[in-house]
Amino acid sequence: MQRRKVIGLAGAGVVGAATAGAVAWRSTANGEAAQESADRIAFYGERQAGIITPAQDRLHFVAFDVITKDKAALVDMLQSWTAAAARMTQGKEAGALGAVGGLPEAPPEDTGEALGLPPADLTLTIGFGPSLFDSRFGLRDKKPAALADLPKFPGDTLDPALSGGDLCVQACANDPQVAVHAIRNLARIGMGVVSVRWSQLGFGRTSSTSTTQATPRNLFGFKDGTANLKAEETSLLDDHLWVRAGDGPDWMTGGSYLVTRKIRMLVEPWDRTSLLEQETIFGRNKGEGAPLTGRSEFDEPDFAVRGDDGEPVIATNAHVRLAHPTQNGGARLLRRGYNFVDGSDGLGRLDAGLFFIAYQRDPRRQFVPVQMRLARQDELNEYIRHVSSGLFACPPGLLAADDFWGRSLFT
Amino acid sequence: MQRRKVIGLAGAGVVGAATAGAVAWRSTANGEAAQESADRIAFYGERQAGIITPAQDRLHFVAFDVITKDKAALVDMLQSWTAAAARMTQGKEAGALGAVGGLPEAPPEDTGEALGLPPADLTLTIGFGPSLFDSRFGLRDKKPAALADLPKFPGDTLDPALSGGDLCVQACANDPQVAVHAIRNLARIGMGVVSVRWSQLGFGRTSSTSTTQATPRNLFGFKDGTANLKAEETSLLDDHLWVRAGDGPDWMTGGSYLVTRKIRMLVEPWDRTSLLEQETIFGRNKGEGAPLTGRSEFDEPDFAVRGDDGEPVIATNAHVRLAHPTQNGGARLLRRGYNFVDGSDGLGRLDAGLFFIAYQRDPRRQFVPVQMRLARQDELNEYIRHVSSGLFACPPGLLAADDFWGRSLFT
Ligand code: HEM
Ligand code: HEM
Numbered sequence: 139m140q141r142r143k144v145i146g147l148a149g150a151g152v153v154g155a156a157t158a159g160a161v162a163w164r165s166t167a168n169g170e171a172a173q174e175s176a177d178r179i180a181f182y183g184e185r186q187a188g189i190i191t192p193a194q195d196r197l198h199f200v201a202f203d204v205i206t207k208d209k210a211a212l213v214d215m216l217q218s219w220t221a222a223a224a225r226m227t228q229g230k231e232a233g234a235l236g237a238v239g240g241l242p243e244a245p246p247e248d249t250g251e252a253l254g255l256p257p258a259d260l261t262l263t264i265g266f267g268p269s270l271f272d273s274r275f276g277l278r279d280k281k282p283a284a285l286a287d288l289p290k291f292p293g294d295t296l297d298p299a300l301s302g303g304d305l306c307v308q309a310c311a312n313d314p315q316v317a318v319h320a321i322r323n324l325a326r327i328g329m330g331v332v333s334v335r336w337s338q339l340g341f342g343r344t345s346s347t348s349t350t351q352a353t354p355r356n357l358f359g360f361k362d363g364t365a366n367l368k369a370e371e372t373s374l375l376d377d378h379l380w381v382r383a384g385d386g387p388d389w390m391t392g393g394s395y396l397v398t399r400k401i402r403m404l405v406e407p408w409d410r411t412s413l414l415e416q417e418t419i420f421g422r423n424k425g426e427g428a429p430l431t432g433r434s435e436f437d438e439p440d441f442a443v444r445g446d447d448g449e450p451v452i453a454t455n456a457h458v459r460l461a462h463p464t465q466n467g468g469a470r471l472l473r474r475g476y477n478f479v480d481g482s483d484g485l486g487r488l489d490a491g492l493f494f495i496a497y498q499r500d501p502r503r504q505f506v507p508v509q510m511r512l513a514r515q516d517e518l519n520e521y522i523r524h525v526s527s528g529l530f531a532c533p534p535g536l537l538a539a540d541d542f543w544g545r546s547l548f549t
Numbered sequence: 550m551q552r553r554k555v556i557g558l559a560g561a562g563v564v565g566a567a568t569a570g571a572v573a574w575r576s577t578a579n580g581e582a583a584q585e586s587a588d589r590i591a592f593y594g595e596r597q598a599g600i601i602t603p604a605q606d607r608l609h610f611v612a613f614d615v616i617t618k619d620k621a622a623l624v625d626m627l628q629s630w631t632a633a634a635a636r637m638t639q640g641k642e643a644g645a646l647g648a649v650g651g652l653p654e655a656p657p658e659d660t661g662e663a664l665g666l667p668p669a670d671l672t673l674t675i676g677f678g679p680s681l682f683d684s685r686f687g688l689r690d691k692k693p694a695a696l697a698d699l700p701k702f703p704g705d706t707l708d709p710a711l712s713g714g715d716l717c718v719q720a721c722a723n724d725p726q727v728a729v730h731a732i733r734n735l736a737r738i739g740m741g742v743v744s745v746r747w748s749q750l751g752f753g754r755t756s757s758t759s760t761t762q763a764t765p766r767n768l769f770g771f772k773d774g775t776a777n778l779k780a781e782e783t784s785l786l787d788d789h790l791w792v793r794a795g796d797g798p799d800w801m802t803g804g805s806y807l808v809t810r811k812i813r814m815l816v817e818p819w820d821r822t823s824l825l826e827q828e829t830i831f832g833r834n835k836g837e838g839a840p841l842t843g844r845s846e847f848d849e850p851d852f853a854v855r856g857d858d859g860e861p862v863i864a865t866n867a868h869v870r871l872a873h874p875t876q877n878g879g880a881r882l883l884r885r886g887y888n889f890v891d892g893s894d895g896l897g898r899l900d901a902g903l904f905f906i907a908y909q910r911d912p913r914r915q916f917v918p919v920q921m922r923l924a925r926q927d928e929l930n931e932y933i934r935h936v937s938s939g940l941f942a943c944p945p946g947l948l949a950a951d952d953f954w955g956r957s958l959f960t
Contacts (some may be wrong), residue, residue: 196752199888235824244826249820250770250835251753251888254763258609280676297897314725314752318768318890323901324819333897335569339752341725342609342662347618352665357729359661409660409737414645414653417564425646477662479609479729479750480891486614486744488733 156163157249177312178257181227185380186411187462188261189394190369192348194310197340197476198317199398199493200325201267201528202301202332205456213548214332216438219264219324220542229257237536249326262320264543265396265530270304280547282386283299284395286499291513293526300336300400300526308396308495315341336526340398340476340493347474348368353427353435357403357477357490358422358521361427364435365458367472378470381499386399389546392534394497397505400526403491408521419517421456429458455517462510469504471496491522515522588694588723589668589903592638594946596791599672600805600883600908601780603759605721608751608887609728609810610904611736612714612939614676619687624959626742628717630675630735631953640668643734644827649752660737663730671722672729675954676807676941681715687839691958693797695911702924702935711747711937719807719906727749734802741768747937749811751887751904758885764838764846768814768888768901769932771831772838775846776869776882789881792910796822800957805908809869811889811937815904830928832867840869852876872919882907904935912940 188495222232227240231421233247243379258366271281301457306323310315325334344356345363349370356362357448367374376382383391408416415425422437431451441459443451452459463470483489498504534547553662581957589597615623644658716733729750736745755767756774760781765772778785786792792801828834830840833849834839838852842862853868854862860933863870874881885906894900909915924930944957 200893207896231893243823245821246770246824246835248770249768249816251766251768253766253770253836298747300892315766315888318752318888318901322768322816322820322901325899326817329817329821334893334899337893337899338889339750339892341729341750355664356732357660358661359657359659359664405660405733406737406740409733410656410740412654413657418655422579424657425664428861477726477729479748480747481711481750482611482745486616486746488736488745488748490729490733546633 143282145426147358154468160207163176175529177259181224181493182537184392184537186263186393186532186535187227188308188310188472189261189532190279190375190379191259191261191310192351192369193343193345193474194261195261195312195341195343195362196310196314197316197493198309198321198337199495200304200307200309200321200337201335202325202328203335204270204274204304204331205333206331206492207274209548210252212275213333213544215328215521216544216548217542219329220536222240222382223262223543224328224539226252226320226323227257227260227262227323231506232327249319249323251318251322255313255316258311258313258316260316260390261460261531262324263308263396265306265308265532266544266547267303267305267528267530269288269302276548280387282387282439282531284381284390284502285384285529286502287406288397288501288529289510291509293513293519293524293529295523296527297309297525297527303335303528303530305332305532306396306398306528306530313343329379338478338493340478342477343475344475344492346518347472356492357405358408358416360416360422360424361435361479362475363473364422364427365462366455367470374470375472376506377516378499379472379497385499389533393532394499395501396528396530396532397494397498397501398494398526398530399494399509399524401492401494402489402523402525404487404521404523405490406487411541419457419521437537453517455515457512459518460511460516462468466508467503467510469508471504473496497532550730585660586669589639590672592635592673593950595803596923597674597804598638598669598877598945599719599721599942600885601758601786601790602672602721602778603762603938604725604754604885605672605720606752606754606872607723607725607728608754608904608905609720609732609748610620610751611718611720611732611748612824612852613716613736613739613744614746615681615685615715616740616744617742618685620959622742625684625851625957626739627955627959628953629738630719631911631947633738634673634731634954635950637663637734637942638668638671638673638865640671640846643738644811649876650702658736660730663727666724666727666730667722669722669727671720671727671731673735673809674808674943675720676719676943677955677958678701678714678716678939678941680713686959689762690846691798693942694803695792695797695913696940697913699808699917699938699940700921702784702920704924704930704936705938706934706936707938709934710941712891714746714939714941716743717807717809717939717941725752731780749889750905751889753888755886755888755903756884758883768816769819769827771827771833771835773848773886775833775838776873777883785881786883789910789915790883790908796910800944801942804943805910807939807943808905808909809906809937809939809941810905810920810935812903812905813900813934813936815898815932816933830868830932832863832869864928866926868923869929871922871927874909875924877919880919880937882915882919883911908943931946
């Protein structure tokens with residue numbers, strides 16, 4: 139049932155619509171293929187994949203509302219999701235492609251559009267939103283304090299319909315069709331239990347999450363991810379990324395908190411500003427990504443340096459100064475965002491921006507204070523608008539094939 | 550000024566925000582690089598690139614309204630667009646990345662987000678919509694009869710704000726950031742002259758346009774593009790794709806007409822149907838893409854064959870029967886569509902579908918009759934909705950560097 143094998147098979151070889159459904163692909167269910175592949179990322183492990191995994195090129199992110207009050211149905215779905223996710227991340231289909239159990243009337247258990255495509259480094263990362271911990275499923279006592287709703291930030295223009303969610307799944311892959319296929323099949327499996335609340339495609343990663351990756355550029359043309367937390371900085375990750383025993387409820391130990399912000403970028407006004415202004419706003423130059431006080435990308439910015447005019451070379455309201463750990467009690471984030479273009483806005487402009495994603499040990503001490511400072515002072519605010527917000531608790535990884543997403547939370 | 554060279558350059562090496570803008574990248578303007586590249590598609594040629602070019606993986610399509618009444622300004626912009634398009638398709642920036650003409654206050658002539666990215670097979674294809682030929686620019690006499698507005702089709706649920714347009718540009722590339730960068734820079738160059746009317750990203754091509762390409766799958770999981778016109782079928786292209794001398798006004802000879810239809814696909818109901826029903830609707834099987842009367846993908850469908858039950862094996866209302874040339878007076882299309890997912894629809898469903906693109910010699914004899922038949926009878930209609938429509942006249946290619954988009958039309 140591995141995609142690349144399926145595709146090579148000859149057709150059913152039987153004419154007649156009445157029988158085609160029943161026989162197609164029957165011969166493809168020939169067990170697992172153990173072989174390793176360069177573009178396949180392990181699903182099982184101590185941590186969920188998709189956090190420190192070197193950021194893939196494409197994103198399909200989805201937030202779901204749970205529409206049942208039946209906890210058993212929800213747990214059941216999470217079990218089915220886990221099984222499908224374990225398969226899909228390894229380049230297999232979510233389930234049977236043909237008639238299920240020989241019943242020609244049963245819908246296929248996989249939608250088919252990823253047939254023939256490689257695993258493409260697909261990762262699927264699950265998170266649980268604050269709203270899941272209301273009265274419906276008896277989870278109040280399990281709610282981590284760190285999952286407190288985000289405060290309203292100055293300038294926020296959030297659309298509630300594009301924010302929040304009981305559950306989220308982040309699908310990252312190097313082929314968008316693979317990421318879309320995965321989300322779509324999870325939504326299919328979840329019919330009647332969950333409903334898509336909002337969903338976002340991202341096409342160009344805007345952060346490197348590993349020192350092995352070159353730094354990509356965001357839609358303002360700047361390198362993005364330079365001063366990011368990186369997968370290789372293991373002791374920093376222990377301090378800033380992974381939840382520790384004692385931080386909160388046990389089920390989150392080894393997990394991480396995810397903040398998403400859909401940030402519209404007003405590209406047209408930006409494109410009318412000078413390079414000088416652009417570089418002043420970020421505090422880095424555009425070509426190299428070097429801090430304005432340095433020569434190359436990875437030079438540490440020096441916020442004390444003043445220019446000939448006596449002004450700080452990295453302006454007091456420059457983005458990298460305001461976001462820097464030294465200005466935020468040492469707070470760091472693992473950023474993992476993607477560019478988006480959602481068509482146009484009806485006012486003659488592209489509806490484009492950054493789907494900001496950040497993982498951390500505790501949003502109350504990391505995302506919240508950093509964003510509060512940015513929201514108050516960042517010169518960049520003239521060119522951006524936060525339009526959606528999400529907060530999710532992402533548990534640790536699954537170690538065994540009989541474990542499933544949410545087991546430690548629900549049982 | 551070639552992207553891959555720019556990226557390798559050392560930083561400006563000058564600290565101080567006051568000067569960074571002025572000097573950055575100055576040293577990069579070191580002329581053209583003549584070298585050929587595997588992922589670079591010629592901009593100049595008898596035909597516009599992006600029509601029979603083997604379909605690239607990603608799309609950014611944009612329709613513009615002209616917002617000036619000044620014909621000279623429009624012509625001027627088309628000249629600037631052509632120069633920028635010739636550069637960008639070759640992997641160069643649209644213009645200067647640094648301070649233009651040494652003026653630190655001037656905005657850069659390229660937005661920068663494609664720095665370091667390869668040409669990625671970028672093609673930019675221009676088209677002129679029916680509305681351009683109204684009274685504004687004195688083009689009434691030059692309007693081809695084949696550019697008559699499309700009729701309303703049964704079942705159409707078009708959004709006028711997402712339809713039409715005076716001009717369009719189709720950007721196809723194997724990297725979405727490259728396609729987005731190109732459209733965004735054309736929009737930037739066009740400020741004050743044109744305004745984005747609507748714009749669409751597509752992530753998975755749904756047609757092969759060359760016999761060298763494997764057939765991709767659409768979001769219903771079926772192979773799409775099997776019976777497409779292919780680049781290699783040159784005599785069919787002469788009959789069905791390219792406008793001939795005498796077909797209409799001279800300026801379109803050697804060009805082609807483009808129809809776009811944004812077609813929402815109701816994936817959730819589709820995912821609840823059986824494989825049998827899915828295959829009956831298309832008239833092909835899902836695994837191989839073979840016609841239900843054949844064994845392998847490229848077998849000719851035989852519409853006369855009946856099954857044991859006496860019914861036609863390929864149903865009378867099956868998509869491939871209704872769309873087949875033998876049912877449409879021989880009409881053929883060169884399809885070049887892309888899958889899209891535009892988030893969700895607020896009703897718990899993915900907003901997904903096919904951005905249908907077809908090129909042809911005369912829509913009145915090709916797209917219109919085929920779509921009329923499909924709109925009336927296709928069983929697929931239960932699962933799709935046409936939400937946007939576009940029609941554009943795409944002139945032939947440019948042969949010389951002093952020619953420009955629209956010259957034969959405007960002068
Ligand atoms: C559209 C909005 C944003 C854009 C275009 C943007 C862009 C950038 C750029 C170009 C850099 C410098 C390169 C780098 O180190 O990655 C940067 C750094 C950074 N940004 Fe943002 N950013 C945005 C929003 C945010 C938000 C909402 C946060 C968190 C609340 C944030 C946190 C950071 C942090 C922590 C750094 C590293 C600062 C340092 O340690 O030097 N950014 N951003
Ligand atoms: C969401 C809407 C649509 C879907 C999912 C779809 C899908 C397909 C599929 C799976 C095939 C068979 C494989 C192939 O030959 O490519 C096909 C064939 C075809 N389709 Fe569509 N199609 C859609 C809309 C349209 C429209 C709007 C037109 C034109 C008005 C069209 C024209 C054709 C043609 C001409 C063929 C080839 C028929 C033949 O010669 O056998 N399709 N389509």
